[in-house]
Amino acid sequence: MSEQTTYDAIVVGSGITGGWAAKELSEKGLRTLVLEAGRPIVPEQDYVEHVPTWEMKFRGLGDRKRLLADQPIQSTCYACDEWSSKFFIKDKEHPYTTPQDKPFRWIRGRQVGGRSIMWGRQSYRWSDLDFEANLRDGIAIDWPLRYKDIEPWYDYVEEFAGISGEALGLPQLPDSKFLPPMELNCTERLVRERVAKHFSGERVLTIGRAAILTAEKGDRAACHYCGPCERGCITRSYFSSLNATLPAAEKTGRMTLRPFSVVHSVSFDSKTRRATGVRVIDSRTHAALEFRAKVVFLCASTLESVRILLNSSTPEFSNGLANSSGELGHNLMDHIMGSGAEATVLGNEDKVEIGRRPNGVYMPRFRNVKTKHPEFLRGYGYQGGAFREGWERGITQVGFGPDFKKSLSRPGPWRFTLYGFGECLPNHNNFVELDKSNTDAWGIPILKIFCAFGENEDKMRRDMEMAAAEILAAVGARNIQPGTQEDPPGLAIHEMGTARMGHDPKTSVLNAFNQSHDVKNLFVTDGGAMVSSSCVNPSLTYMALTARACDYAVKQMKKGEL
């Protein structure tokens, strides 16, 4: 029997947004083909969250020589460890280039579920402080939507995904439809009280808002606090495509999931000016295939989706399909991170945590909210938390013998960390292009990435460090250690902006519904669509935009508009 090649919809990618598009389109009745470049994942075999350290050859330190040889870029991500490195690509197999002085860390996962397997799970709504930011500051272009447009879609995706957290009623960080929050530990409670008192409500500390169930949802169980979500979750407690959206799509009987399918380009009919489907290379056989559909959703990640479009040039679109604006591939953003402070907090020495909470604390943005900061635009939020030092502290101590051993069997002092995630301004000069002289293993031109943080980000980074130290001093912490890790862009793994939305087809790639201005049956619903970067983690917004775009696309199809 030959393989079916015609569908109602094609979704490229099976990560956070591809999973959502698969679920929404198939539930709305479309026969949907989901193309995933990587291999299938079998949770019962591939998830390793309960494999203890003593069963790992290098006791969790990772196979250093292999990591440096095969995954020198990927292994700079905290989650790419001895257990989870198999969920990250091998750098040599998926090359890209950058100028010498503009390093970019492109962290990727090629498998069914994509990076939703190893993502950080922090989930926050964006607000009109974000959606109005470009207009207010006169930077780049205005967002073509506002909070009220996306609000019902946040409700919708949260209801399904399950977001635990605490309602605060803050305008700059709207509350989600929350599951019960995870507990703060005693030192976090203490810091929270002191922050509230000292900063009279202008700065607040709350539990992280996380896509992890604190109560059962359907056939997904509540978290059992084993700790390392990035290794998988056999109880499907945290949200991922594998744990939630793909099973829902599967249930409709209308989804076909095709792994090992590397999308080469989008095919285009110049008479109808519509996409007709996609060209695919089977990664195992290298066979060239073509699939056709009425509508194409690119959900391959910010940089992979734009790579596909740049590689889909036609006589009409010589610089890449759907690129009449010339903005495709431009305005690449990521968050700045790695600046903040940590300290020791006295008190609660007779208290411990039971269980490993896969979530920290959050301090919502306080810069440029009510008052204007003299040195930089936009702002940042802090992530961090309190924990008791473990046995590792004994390495730097000089003790040995029975007393030393006994002291290490007990928890050490409470430490508290605060590290910022800061907004990056959109900049036309941060961009990617095809490097036509270099191709990957499937003959597809690789990306050349030109991206660097600017002056506003540098100033914000310094403030992130100083303000964190100031907060820790205000709460009476000791041994305060401010610090900045000058991470290059990419490492926050919040890359976005290369196929931005906008009102005007002359200056943007997509309209307010993630639909290409130029090619009406083509949608891009991953991070590429973002017009500015906010300072909060973007995945929840990608989910809401994807569900909203699917709803719009199906309605347009029913009206005969696509």
Add this chain to the structure above:
Amino acid sequence: MRRREVLRLLATGTALQFAPRNLLVTIAQARTLLGSPAGLRTLDAHQEAIVRMMTELILPRTDTAGAADVGATEFIDLMLTEWYEQAERTLFVKGLADVDARSRMLFGKDFTDCSPMQQADILTALGEHMVEEGAQPLPVESNSASETNFYAMLRRLTLTAYYTSEKGATEELHFEIIPGMYEGCRPTSPVKGVEEEK
């Protein structure tokens, strides 16, 4: 030739017929690789004895298991053989020679022949030297930084071997793979106690 390849060859009888002429040399090399009494690959018998004693001095068997019970020396040999770079391996091996040099200077005999009190004196001196050098042992999960101080390296390896072993984790630290709950503020029992401030 990689050790795994050697082992595979040794285990494969048929390989002999097709083996290259230098196979006998290879087998001899493999025997050397696998040659120490405990099957260690980097440490020789004397170095092994020093490491065994030092790791057990740092984390001795008490009412719970000690470093030797969880195979700390074997883990250290694995790390030296497969994980560390040559320069770090050299640092470690030189460090062991320095331990003997110190014990000969102070007590006129090898470290392994010293009394426990004398050995403790040497560990104390190594600790002081580590602090003087301002050695910052690597963060436990660092892949790219290099070790610079022998004693810091030994301590990092000993503690890692012990606390990530099954006995160290479950009996000493009461680690549970599936806690099943989270509580942020549990009073400690007197047994588990807390570290007294000194």
